[in-house]
Amino acid sequence: EIVLTQSPGTLSLSPGESATLSCRATQPISNNYLAWYQQRPGQAPRLLIYGASSRAPGIPDRIRGSGSGTDFTLTISRVEPEDVAVYFCQQYGSAFGQGTKVEIK
Amino acid sequence: EVKLAESGGGSVQPGGSLRLSCSASGFTLDSYEMNWVRQTPGKGLEWVSFISRNGENAYHAEFVEGRFTISRDNAKNSIYLHLNSLRAEDTAIYYCARDPTGYIYGFNYFDLWGQGTLVTVSS
Numbered sequence: 001e002i003v004l005t006q007s008p009g010t011l012s013l014s015p016g017e018s019a020t021l022s023c024r025a026t027q028p029i030s031n032n033y034l035a036w037y038q039q040r041p042g043q044a045p046r047l048l049i050y051g052a053s054s055r056a057p058g059i060p061d062r063i064r065g066s067g068s069g070t071d072f073t074l075t076i077s078r079v080e081p082e083d084v085a086v087y088f089c090q091q092y093g094s095a096f097g098q099g100t101k102v103e104i105k
Numbered sequence: 106e107v108k109l110a111e112s113g114g115g116s117v118q119p120g121g122s123l124r125l126s127c128s129a130s131g132f133t134l135d136s137y138e139m140n141w142v143r144q145t146p147g148k149g150l151e152w153v154s155f156i157s158r159n160g161e162n163a164y165h166a167e168f169v170e171g172r173f174t175i176s177r178d179n180a181k182n183s184i185y186l187h188l189n190s191l192r193a194e195d196t197a198i199y200y201c202a203r204d205p206t207g208y209i210y211g212f213n214y215f216d217l218w219g220q221g222t223l224v225t226v227s228s
Contacts, residue, residue, distance in 0.1 A: 033213070044221055045218050088150060090214060092213040093211050093212055093213055096149055098149050
């Protein structure tokens with residue numbers, strides 16, 4: 001079973017900065033079958049990215065997914081207060097990562 | 106509006122049962138495979154159960170151990186999760202979640218989530 005490890009645990013940024021979130025798998029993920037979700041406080045998860053780099057409908061282009069193999073990255077440019085959330089990665093048909101919390105200073 | 110809405114959560118004693126419901130609106134439920142996913146502070150997000158669009162295929166996570174049953178009634182735009190023999194470690198928020206990929210033999214990822222319903226198992 002592939003295990004996903006996300007880092008850092010918490011990211012504290014000033015508005016306008018860029019956030020770089022990592023999701024590392026213990027084995028290569030085939031076909032880039034990786035998704036990213038955002039969970040704002042008190043809300044359900046929301047799909048951001050599927051296929052490692054395809055944005056879900058309605059997701060702004062300042063949110064970008066990249067990577068392949070065992071290393072995947074979610075980049076949020078020009079961080080805004082609405083980006084305060086926990087972000088999870090998930091291999092298709094398998095487990096979720098433990099999450100990265102994004103805070104605004 | 107495309108939406109999923111769960112109901113049926115609550116507090117129950119160990120060994121008890123509950124039936125969770127998920128009502129779909131704004132889209133045709135019988136075109137999608139559906140799932141239940143749960144979330145706890147300790148274990149994070151965990152996939153629980155999957156059901157194919159016509160209900161012929163249903164799968165559960167290993168930790169279910171035959172205690173839960175997933176079902177659906179497309180005519181009522183609803184899916185269900187019957188929880189039996191509940192344990193303290195089943196305490197969680199349970200979400201229903203839609204899989205958009207059309208794969209009928211298991212889940213992939215989730216493009217639509219409900220707001221969740223809280224199940225608390227405690228004596």
